[in-house]
Amino acid sequence: MGAEPRAAVGNDFTVRAPQALNDPTLRANFRRAMDGLMSKRAAQFADKPAWDSLRARGAAAKARVLAQLPALLERLEDKCRANGITVHWAETIPEANAIVLEILQKAGARTVIKGKSMVSEEMELNHHLAAHGIQAVESDLGEYIIQLAGEAPSHIVMPCIHKNKAEIARLFAERIPGLGYTEDVDALTAAARAELRGRFAAADAGISGVNFAVAETGTLVLVENEGNGRLSTTLPPLHIALMGIEKLVESLEDLPPLLALLPRSATGQHITTYVNMITHPRRAGELDGPEEVHLVLLDSGRSRVYGDDQLRDTLRCIRCGACMNHCPVYSRVGGHTYKFVYPGPIGKILTPQLEGLDCAGDQPHASTLCNACVEVCPVKIPIADILVRLREESVRPGGGDAVKGGGARRSALETLSWRAWMLIYSRPWAGRLAAWGMTRFGNLLPERLPLLKAWTSVRTKPRFAAKSLHELAREQGYCDE
């Protein structure tokens, strides 16, 4: 038992959920968007045996990476260096921010154009750069929209999915000079494009994420649909790529299954419009490409995740977002309710591990364990089992050292309740006594009792039967062998 009951800490998700649930526009936006994404994905994987075999290859490729991660990271570093890419290691977010800032300052960069990167969201890089007088502009349309709105992404693939057309039209009318209110998607996109075009050409540096880094060849693979990723990584003279230490593959041969799984799972696309493969800076005689390429590898708690055989599978994630698209909880509360960078099922297992069970310990409980995410995960992450494991770690006596903040949610009352439950169901006499009591008096329990009150907000009170199945089975001769 921990020194003090701390069950009330880290309940941000639980506190924020009702606000989201009471916002009908937000609910409708997510419901509509997730329904569309689910049906598009289903159409891509209509052939079940093909899905099974593709998924097995994808999962195996990522499992192979995790089985030899340290060695592959070294190989990646060696290959990148040989190719002329400068490699940086950052154990923490402040370290990563300092590295990026230093590279930019050394190059005298004042403006940055960014491709989409969730690692940069983890780092809150834009704020950090702004504080040092460097302006970073998001070039992914969704990211551009939320940057205009001053918001955080609500989805890892579609960052502004919480907004509908009218909301975006109002935002653009307010923030883009000369553009009136229009809900015409082409006009809105054209306005954003016009705003961004000049920025690509003028930016001193481009910053991007990485979907897959190939250890065998030192190749950085980026998938995208808007061409902004390609522009951000080729037009400016300096390119900085940011990636978590888990996002690599062993060889080029691992890419085809993963490149087939990622867009189909994410947006229901057969393939993305752009697949960028970056292996080196501009070479003598080449007409385009950055003169300098840097790769920043961020740990930020991932090594600790890697250290546990079961939790390690969290790091297979290829960030497709299918788990959130199919999550009945995410689709109702939206991404911002999770507060941290990664929402939905993958966030529920990743955030508590990166941030600690003491500050995000309610997230593993924000699931019915319905397994909808497990069913669609293209790399077979056992999300439900990991959720349960994190629940276990959050109440582990003494805390344990598998997960930061272990034991943070242990409480004397809950422990006592499960002990009583154990007694009832592991001692038949106690079970008989409890059943006798509940069938006779259970219906007298008042609705205002804490758990019943929660239950009866939208449901009637469950009614105990007059006789238990145990009693009836005995009466009808089912208990005799």
Added chain:
Amino acid sequence: MAQPATDVRLQSKPERVYYFGTCVIDLFYPGAGLAGMELLRREGVQVVFPPDQGCCGQPARNSGYMDEARAVALRQMAAFPNDWPIVVPSGSCAGMMKTHYPDLFKGRPEYERAVAFSARVHELTAFLVNVLRIKLEDKGPPVTVTWHGSCHSMREMGVVDEPKSLLRQLANVTLVENPREKECCGFGGTFSVRQPEISAAMVTDKIAALEETGAARVVSGDCGCLMNIGGALEKAGKSMRPQHIAEFLLERGHGR
């Protein structure tokens, strides 16, 4: 994803089966429990209900209380000593026993026992269809029903079509499928009280989707879901009636 292991010994009809009634059925829906046993008995199988059984242990396991879950799981394993199939009228409890008992005892001396035990576990409707190849007679009046598949039945036990094939055998029953059948009803055991607002939103959406089918009844193989859905239907004053599939099938055979 767990796939139901085919029990090689069950190519033909067993003489005797064990019945695990589940704690929710025991206290709240004993009629559903009895109906399942009656369906099995009618097929010429002797049904044994060991009186020392209780709960599968899922509530503690899902809450992270593994020692408590293990103690209860061991008690269940002891309550079913003979090598007979164990039929469970709940996909969720069956899923716990089939897929999670081995995990609970991984690296422990009881592991082999847990694996052997889990191989004997069958969900009721899958057992009726795949092992007993039951043929149903319908003596009831015409009725329209919809099916609610539980998440664990579908995604842990791999039982998706079996219960619907049973409903389709009934001549006077029209099955209208819910386009959102695969979406969770929001029960989730302790989830319903740990995240009451989200659970409430989910079950409210669920009963709206069920109502859209126009069915008079919602039939399911899991009493946890039925308690959630049925309670919400009743609180909202809806006329749709929730019913466990075992009770429904038995009723149809009796012409009620």
